[in-house]
Amino acid sequence: MARIAVGGFQHETNTFAPVKTPYEDFLVPGGWPALTRGEALFANVEGTSTPIAGAIAAGRKAGHTLVPLSWCMATPASYVTDDAFERIATMLLEELDAALAQGPLDAVYLDLHGAAVTESFEDAEGELIARVKARAGDIPVAVSLDLHANVTEGMVRDAALIDAYRHYPHIDMAETGARAMRALLRRLGTGRPWHSRFHKFPFLTAINWQCTMIEPGDTLRQMIDSLAANEDVTVAFCPGFALADIAECGPALAVYGAEQARADAVFEELRQAVEAVREDFAGTLWSPEAAIRHAMRADKPGPYVLCDTQDNPGGGGEADTTGILQALIDLDAQNALVAIIKDPEAARAAHAAGVGSDLDLELGAGTRQPGIHPVKGRFLVEQLSDGQTVGTGPMFGGNPINVGDSALLRIGGVQVLVTSRKTQVADQAILRHIGIEPKSLHILVLKSSVHFRADFQPIATEVLVVQSPGPVVADLASMPFRKLRPGVALTPVGPIHKETTQRGGGTP
Ligand SMILES: [Zn+2]
Known part of the structure; x- marks a missing residue:
């Protein structure tokens, strides 16, 4: 029986939006459970559609001991303030320390979004995973992400595996958490790191055309369901959140598996499938x-x-x-x-x-x-x-x-x-x-x-x-990206982003 710590932090950051995200926004989010830590976490998320609720249920069903850290989510807005991020990260790490003081942990599961940007960190989740790894030592940290995650090299380097929602609308949040927990348990059973493949696609897509109730998202989602049906591979295809202006913004594919040949085959098939439908991430905007x-x-x-x-x-x-x-x-x-x-x-x-x-x-x-x-x-x-x-x-x-x-x-x-x-x-x-x-x-x-x-x-x-004036801009070609890496097309067939005038930290 394994002892697994579970926690989370979710924010989707629109760096072009007018209002930053302070700590208070995590306390009473509009449509989500409130921030909680420690034992209260289990009751707070039980019965909700959150990934952590699914992960907890899957871990318990398999007979393992789950240790609650902290969990919170805020409605998307602009940069998460440094104050908010540091308080949230400190809380999670304090709970992790307390868990480690009670005895060794076998693994950690984190319910993250993947497109959080703070005033100081472009890749807030990568930073959080790295801090958890530094504290927890050489144990696997499994992560589930939102479909809108801008998956980064840092996340892939430090996470043992990454799963992600397959549906947009996200009707599969709890299911994704459960799947990530099952993958983590299999990874613990294998006793060695899994093979992984990771690719960033060189274009952005507006969220409107990422919907999996329309094409091309519907077909891609069915492919992933089919290729990963027996759960011998873990697939995260994240079209990303283009309004988070960071270097590593944009669609990504990450595939994990115990068998390298199988992970490679699934990865290649999906990578080519996404490239083939690139131009189809488009639609009509009305006045x-x-x-x-x-x-x-x-x-x-x-x-x-x-x-x-x-x-x-x-x-x-x-x-x-x-x-x-x-x-x-x-x-x-x-x-x-x-x-x-x-x-x-x-x-x-x-x-x-x-x-x-x-x-x-x-x-x-x-x-x-x-x-x-x-x-x-x-x-x-x-x-x-x-x-x-x-x-x-x-x-x-x-x-x-x-x-x-x-x-x-x-x-x-x-x-x-x-x-x-x-x-x-x-x-x-x-x-x-x-x-x-x-x-x-x-x-x-x-x-x-x-x-x-x-x-x-x-x-x-x-x-x-x-298309009425507002900050969640659907025409990405009109946006003044500053930190996006050069060479990325601002729409699937649109202009190429040429210069990056400023790098590093988050805040403008
Ligand atoms: Zn999302």
Whole structure:
């Protein structure tokens, strides 16, 4: 029976986003369990869709002893502050020291994202794995990563194996944690390091076109499932998170296995498959006006789901841009809903005024991003809530959701769900908890890029990806990369990044 320490730290950092990520953001994340350490960790993540929950269940099922370290996650935003990272890393290492003081460990499992950037470290996860290795000694450290990880040489050097989500929407987070734990147990059984192959692809892809419910992601995901079906190899294909401007940004493939020939064969087949579909990571971006007019002209009933991808809180948006809301009002759209606009002041005012009141508001744009303005108007307060619910969809099912005091407002034919905290709108529970039936709407605007598809695509008449001003930029060729390594194409067939004017540390 093995004794295995388990912990985690998850953040996806959009280095172009307007607001940094302080320690407090890990304490009460919008759609995830709160930060915990020690024994409380097990109860805190039990029943959630997190990778660590899956890893714990798999380890216990196999009869091993699991030792809790610490775990936390924050909603994506800009750089994790040094203060936050050092407090989180110190906490995890203190728990590791305490575990080692109780007796020897056989291995460590870490639930990481893989695209965290701090003010000082471009590769925050690589730094954390290295610190764990330095403390734990010569025992394997297995890692599971998000599909959006920018996998680095440092991670591959120090981790015994890396697994990653295969689905986007990430409906397989807990399953990935379980698979990584099973791989770690097999690795312990082999008694020697596994062979590994690693490749970075020389192009970036926008998150919108990485979805595995559309091509080419669907076919690649099926290939990986098939090649790794009997779990003799561990495969991490991560298309990456291009809005983390670091040298090692971009898609990567890592394959591990006890048998070198088998790992090599799987690696080569997948590497060639990705290269062959490189140009297919592309799609149509609509303007707000064109998308709304398309939905208004349609003779089929809705909902027409417009994803406000560039303000996706899951990619570093603040859920407070107003471009699509203003266009809906200007075009006099009917039976339309925007979910969500984060505006704690407006939510407070609505709660103070009460249901049935009219409020004159300047709504949204609280983070004062350039070119983004509040929507001025008189809004009717239709519903109020404390913003607390539990996810019911394929990805967030079972997870606590806390968007703070919330209000359903109306202006003309347009409703707005106003919240106090941001979260990616990827679960129908966020709408239903305040009395909205998503299926009854004609136009439904969601602050999400892809994850909404898991719960909303099945009820959508059509999904339109809309490009309205915001920090989760879909057209990567327009972005001012500074730290990305030279030679990388900014889109699969786009311009090549030529110069790197600054290297090293994280913060601008
Ligand atoms: Zn992701």
